Amino acid sequence: GQNIDQPTEMTATEGAIVQINCTYQTSGFNGLFWYQQHAGEAPTFLSYNVLDGLEEKGRFSSFLSRSKGYSYLLLKELQMKDSASYLCAVSPGNTPLVFGKGTRLSVIA
Amino acid sequence: DSGVTQTPKHLITATGQRVTLRCSPRSGDLSVYWYQQSLDQGLQFLIQYYNGEERAKGNILERFSAQQFPDLHSELNLSSLELGDSALYFCASSVRTGGYNEQFFGPGTRLTVL
Numbered sequence: 001g002q003n004i005d006q007p008t009e010m011t012a013t014e015g016a017i018v019q020i021n022c023t024y025q026t027s028g029f030n031g032l033f034w035y036q037q038h039a040g041e042a043p044t045f046l047s048y049n050v051l052d053g054l055e056e057k058g059r060f061s062s063f064l065s066r067s068k069g070y071s072y073l074l075l076k077e078l079q080m081k082d083s084a085s086y087l088c089a090v091s092p093g094n095t096p097l098v099f100g101k102g103t104r105l106s107v108i109a
Numbered sequence: 110d111s112g113v114t115q116t117p118k119h120l121i122t123a124t125g126q127r128v129t130l131r132c133s134p135r136s137g138d139l140s141v142y143w144y145q146q147s148l149d150q151g152l153q154f155l156i157q158y159y160n161g162e163e164r165a166k167g168n169i170l171e172r173f174s175a176q177q178f179p180d181l182h183s184e185l186n187l188s189s190l191e192l193g194d195s196a197l198y199f200c201a202s203s204v205r206t207g208g209y210n211e212q213f214f215g216p217g218t219r220l221t222v223l
Contacts, residue, residue, distance in 0.1 A: 031209060042111065042199060042214035043152070050209070087152065091210055096142060096165050101151035 002026045004100035006088050011106045012078055020073045020103045022088030030091040034062050034073045037085045037102065046073070046086075075105075083107045112136065113215035115200050121221045127188040130218045134181055134202030140164070141183040142203075142212060143175055147196040158183055159206050187220070195222045 003025045012018040024032070031050040035043035049055055049064035049071060061074040075082055085102040092098060112135035122128055134141050143155040154167035158177035169175075172190075177183040187194060197219050201212040 033211065040197070040217075040219075042216050044111075044214070045211055048209065048211065094206060096154060096157050096167075096206070097210065097212060099152045099154070 002090070002092060002098040004088055004090060004098055006086075006100045006103045008101070009104045009106070011108060012075075014078055014080060014107055014109050016078050017074065017076050018078060018105065020075075020086050020088075020105065022071045022073070022100060024069050024071070024088070024090045024098075024100075026090050026092040026098060028093035028095075029066060030093050032062075032064055032071050033089040033091070033097065034060075034071075035087040035089060035099075037087060039084070043087055078107050080107050080109070111213040111215065113200060113202050113213050115198075115215035115218050117218060118216065119219050119221075121223065122190060123223055124190055124192060126190050126222075127186065128190065128220065130185040130187070130198055130200075130220075132183045132185070132200030132202075132215055134183070134200075135213055138202035138204050138213070139181065140203045140206050140210070141177055141181070142201045143169075143183070143185050144199040144201065145196045146199060146217075147193075152199070155185070157206070164206055190222045192222050195220055 034046040037043040047062040087102045088100040089097040114133045139160045144152045155169040157165040200215045203210045
């Protein structure tokens with residue numbers, strides 16, 4: 001089967017760093033995506049990892065360990081506008097993405 | 110703007126009714142996906158079409174059906190609506206169905222069943 005786990009909610013302070021973890025067990029693996037979704041809006045693409053290691057893109061970084069079935073999204077210099085849900089999604093192969101339930105991040109002053 | 114369009118943006122209807130949601134994928138994308146997202150819930154994958162043919166099925170109820178037309182736009186039909194069908198319905202599209210298959214999401218249709 002396909003299973004993706006991520007924390008339901010997290011809270012962090014403006015200006016701080018937060019790490020959102022994602023563990024997965026899927027029948028195949030062809031890459032892992034992170035999406036950001038503000039309440040009532042469409043998910044938007046943040047990052048993609050297919051090889052082990054860290055991908056950095058501005059204030060956001062994403063890490064992947066395929067042997068451990070583990071990824072994290074790192075958000076630096078948090079801003080209030082980063083309050084949103086963060087969705088981890090795995091591409092198992094020649095089938096649609098499998099999405100986790102999302103982590104709701106609240107950034108507080 | 111993802112390039113994926115969905116209409117209508119909002120829909121309010123009564124129980125027992127039937128509605129049709131429409132999606133136009135990004136230019137060049139052959140794959141269309143439908144998702145349901147209830148309040149404070151994750152994305153529930155409903156169904157995927159690729160170049161006019163059904164490719165994958167998720168947790169789609171028998172009261173729901175979809176199709177993809179030759180011009181690649183897609184419609185999701187919801188019938189015998191129940192209160193629990195109230196949700197955001199997203200359409201997404203991608204170039205391919207496997208490999209690097211980043212999905213681009215439309216703005217969604219908010220369905221309210223009264």
